[in-house]
Amino acid sequence: MPRFNNKEVAELFANIGDLLEIKGENRFKILAYRKAADNIAGLGQDLFNLWEAGQDLKKIEGIGQAIADKSAELFETGKLEFWEKLIAEVPESLVDVLNIPDVGPKLAKSMWQELGLTTVAEVKAAAQAGKLQTLPRMGAKSEARILASIEALERRDTGRVHLGIAWPLAMTVIATLEKLPEALKVEVAGSLRRMRETIGDLDFLVATEQPEPIMAAFKAMNDVQEVIAAGETKSSVRFRNGLQADLRCLEPSRWGTALQYFTGSQAHNVKVRELAQKKGYSLNEYALTRESDGEKLSFEQEADLYEFLGLAYIPPQLREDRGEIKAAQNKSLPELVQVGDIKGEVHCHSTWSDGAQSIEEMARAAMERGYEYLVITDHSQSLGIANGLTPERLRRQRQEIDDVQAKLPGIRLLQGTEMEIKADGSLDFSDEVLAELDFVVASVHTGLRQDRETLTKRMLAAINNPYVHLIGHPSGRLLTQREAGDFDMEAIMHAAAETGTALEINASPERLDLNDAHVRRAIELGVDLMINCDAHHAAGFENMRFGVATASRGWATAESIVNTLPWEKFAMRLKH
DNA sequence: GCCGTTTTCGGCCCGACTGTTTTCAGTCG
Structure with a gap:
């Protein structure tokens, strides 16, 4: 039986949506496929596992009879007849053509049917030859723009970026705009405000009575390479990156409605607007309009708008249409974990392995953040490339940790290790060595391409070891660079819950691992979670906001995160 | 194709900007 992971299934349904759109199908059908794809991608469990266990897939929001049947057919036979027929009708490669910015379904269809273009390469050649201009409503400018978009795609610089890139850039823009006297309020909206793990573009909102100087300053910023659009109230630019x-x-006066609208997500907004409609209002970014008499209500604060609709305030991280509307109606939203709740970190590196700063420097940085405890977890011996520690070096490191501890009574310093779960399934240190340490993180860095059974077995061996407290970055993914290992996360989470082994939410923006969907599932299963920056230098502790955001997106409260415990309670918890 | 404390059928969100226009379609978010 061929196994498909959620990403593959989601991509298939998203591609169906794309091709149906080119075909000119009913737009709500297209929406339904995309919604199903999104929900499957954001599911904390494998759809395949659910199906294999005989669960009713229709219980998943956005999946009805048709898509449940198609999923089952795919899992059973490895193929989908509907898809085979569709790509016989509409060339599959048009999915890529649709990914070119400024190329939508209408244009893709006309390029295909009028000019026979079905691939990005063919579209590029046609644009260079001036052939796109022959299409209706296409001129030289549109053609040049599409060619530029394709070239940008080829440079791979129009894709999504992780928060480590998007966040600092957004902060720079906000700082620039906030300096303008005309700007009364400045905020970033969109997926960055929701703290999605990757960001496609940045959305800024400014409250002002005089847009002109703000637009001008925005377009004139240092890193702006190109002004894409510039109207009276809206402009778009592309940065050098x-x-x-x-x-x-x-x-x-319209700040509340606008911020709500532009924060999204789209799926969340659709639900909010449906709710408004049921109350006899239509909602757009400017106001809530009573349909009976056209009376317009504007809201200065988002919270007021939500309240008017009978909802508790929904934090941006939850606005993904994953049940938050219902929870806001029942006043049962979780009280999300905050950065200030974190009392210590249990996974960081020093110059003893591949860190850039000394134990003392790391400890002082942790103290400055108000942490009560810090565990130094340098790499273990088999990770030679990171200067991993042998048992003998570990013992010498203990001496240095004790010396620094004597100097810095304000923070509790512990010695740990980030121990390799080796490719052959064994652990990098014997139990005798592990017993000497205060804390053990076990991680997979090698052999991530092994098959599901092998990888899962390796992980379970670590989880079942009585000395292992925490599994570091459990899936092994690197955002926008490397896929997660093919672990059976459901089995891993069950084992973690049973043994009391914690799973990490690694706050490094390249990782965010566990991801939001897995965090939510882990909480359901009663798994202990810890958020760590895996800092390799003092500035690395700044990444905590990303880890906390990911936890929040998984509906985590402080109670779900073990390192929100003060030192005494944390230490008690460790002994169990 | 999905969904239902107003519905198992008939709904399903809305505006800015651009380019090519003689009044608007396409794309995007």
Whole structure:
């Protein structure tokens, strides 16, 4: 039986949506496929596992009879007849053509049917030859723009970026705009405000009575390479690093509706607007309009809008249409974990392995953040490339930790290790060595391409070892670079819950591992979670906001995160 | 194709900007 992971299934349904759109199908059908794809991608469990266990897939939001049947057919036979027929009708490669910015379904269809273009390469050649201009409503400017988009795609600089790139750039833009006297309020909206793990573009909102100077300053910023659009209240630019940013200016009285609208997600907004409709209002970014008499209500604060609709305030991280609307109606939203709740970290590196700063420097940085404890977990011996520690070096390191501890009574310093779960399934240290340490993180860094059974077995061996407290970055993914290992996460989470082994939410923006969906599932299963920056230098502790955001997106409260415990309680918890 | 404390059928969100226009379609978010 062929196994498909959620990403593969989601991609198939998303591609179906794309091709149906080119075909000109009913737009709600297209929406339904995309919604199903999104929900499958954000599922904390494998759809395949659920199906294999005989669960009713229709219980998943956005999946009805048709898509449940198609999933079952795919899992049973490894193929989908509907898809085979579809790509016989509409060339599959048009999915890529649709991915070119400024190429939508209408244009893709006309390029295909009028000019016979079915691949990005063919579209590029046609644009270079001036042939796109022959299509209706296409001129030289549109053609040049599409060619530029394709070239940007080829440079791979229009894709999504992780938060480590998007966040600092957004902060720079905000700082620039906030300096303008005309800007009354400045905020980043969109997926960055929701703290999605990757960001496609940046959305900024400014409350102002005078948009012109703000738009001008925005377009004139240092890193702006190109101004894509510039209207009266909206402009778009592209930065040198390829990221696009949109700016909207609006009257302060409409701040609440606008911020809500532009924060999204789209799926969340659709639900909010449906709710407004049921109450007899239509909602857009400017106001809530009563349909009976056209009376317009504007809201200065987002919370007021939510309240008016009978909802508790929904934090941006939850706005993904994953049940938050219902929870806000029942006033049962979780009280999300905050950065300030974190009392210590249990996974960081020093110059003893591949860190850039000494134990003392790391300890002082942790103290400055107000942490009560810090565990130094340098790499273990078999990770030679990171200067992993032998048992003998571990013992010498203990001496240095004790010396620093004597100097810094304000923080509790512990010695741990980030121990390799080796490719052959064994652990890098014997139990005798592990018993000498205060804390053990076990991680997979090698052999991530092994098959599911082998990988899962390796992980379970670590989870079942009585000396292992925490599994570091459990899936092994590197955002925008490397796929997660093919672990059976469900089995791993069950074992973690049973043994009391914690799973990490690694806060490094390249990792964010566990991801939000897995965090939510882990909480359901009663798994202990810990958020760590895996810091390799003092500045690395700044990444905590990303880890906390990921936890929040998984609906985590402080109670779900073990390192929100003060030292005494944390130490007690360790002994169990 | 999905969904239902107003519905198992008939709904399903809305506006800015661009380019090519003679009044608007396409794309995007």
